[in-house]
Amino acid sequence: MVSHLQRKPLNEQRGEAKIVQEVMKQDSGLQYVGFRLIGLEPGAAYEETLAGDECCIVALTGRITVTEGEHVFAGIGTRESVFERKATDSVFVSGGKTIRVESVTAAQVALCYSPSLHPLPTKLIAARDVGSEQRGKYQNRRTVHNILPDSDPSASSLLVVEVYTDSGNFSSYPPHKHDRDNLPDESFLEETYYHELDPKQGFVFQRVYTDDRSLDETMAVEHGDVVIVPAGYHPVGVPDGYTSYYLNVMAGPTRVWKFHNDPDHAWILDRD
Numbered sequence: 145m146v147s148h149l150q151r152k153p154l155n156e157q158r159g160e161a162k163i164v165q166e167v168m169k170q171d172s173g174l175q176y177v178g179f180r181l182i183g184l185e186p187g188a189a190y191e192e193t194l195a196g197d198e199c200c201i202v203a204l205t206g207r208i209t210v211t212e213g214e215h216v217f218a219g220i221g222t223r224e225s226v227f228e229r230k231a232t233d234s235v236f237v238s239g240g241k242t243i244r245v246e247s248v249t250a251a252q253v254a255l256c257y258s259p260s261l262h263p264l265p266t267k268l269i270a271a272r273d274v275g276s277e278q279r280g281k282y283q284n285r286r287t288v289h290n291i292l293p294d295s296d297p298s299a300s301s302l303l304v305v306e307v308y309t310d311s312g313n314f315s316s317y318p319p320h321k322h323d324r325d326n327l328p329d330e331s332f333l334e335e336t337y338y339h340e341l342d343p344k345q346g347f348v349f350q351r352v353y354t355d356d357r358s359l360d361e362t363m364a365v366e367h368g369d370v371v372i373v374p375a376g377y378h379p380v381g382v383p384d385g386y387t388s389y390y391l392n393v394m395a396g397p398t399r400v401w402k403f404h405n406d407p408d409h410a411w412i413l414d415r416d
């Protein structure tokens with residue numbers, strides 16, 4: 145039985161686009177975060193008018209041209225596979241605008257949504273400007289590309305990061321949560337994980353659980369799955385031999401990423 149937090153690929157053709165994944169507020173139980181992954185054959189196009197949401201259009205793989213009004217970002221995208229481990233290009237667009245995505249090559253495009261709290265300029269988030277950081281030690285090492293971190297004021301509510309976790313390591317670990325609107329101690333951010341594995345037949349373990357265990361789901365997550373994190377801790381464990389990739393979308397009442405580590409496991413941070 146697949147957990148109610150886990151979404152297998154949809155792979156539904158809609159016009160020229162294949163909707164690979166679609167986790168929207170209407171059907172996910174989330175109030176803030178939405179996510180679509182679309183696949184486009186060369187020359188295909190996808191068009192959408194954003195209602196009340198802002199959107200980060202991530203050129204996940206392949207090259208695309210993104211148009212919004214007089215803005216044209218031609219031939220953006222840096223990689224054929226996320227496992228080339230290089231940052232990619234994205235475009236931020238505020239709510240109420242119409243976006244058009246045309247594929248130059250076969251492409252996969254992540255559309256990351258959250259409430260548009262106030263209008264902001266459409267802008268390219270160029271790969272060269274995406275900050276990269278190494279987190280963790282021992283067996284919780286991971287590499288993070290901060291596409292739209294809370295330090296970047298380009299968005300009004302949206303946060304987008306991508307994370308690489310190597311064989312035999314954990315990420316989002318020690319387990320942390322951000323499910324209380326209680327700044328400065330903790331922020332409330334819903335989250336989605338779009339997962340890829342290399343090689344593709346791999347899986348990772350992800351647990352989503354709360355302190356009172358009223359929510360406690362442990363999943364074997366496969367290539368192309370989305371995991372919804374409405375609340376709770378959400379660690380990921382990567383079996384030996386595989387590399388994990390995931391793209392996170394986060395949003396909540398305040399655009400601050402302030403998490404709280406599970407006190408049972410925070411001690412691992414104190415090791416030399």
Ligand SMILES: O=C[C@H](O)[C@@H](O)[C@H](O)CC(=O)O
Nearest residue numbers: 279286305307315316317392
């Ligand atoms: O809250 C953010 C997400 O859980 C991941 O982006 C996580 O922070 C990645 C990591 O630090 O391992």
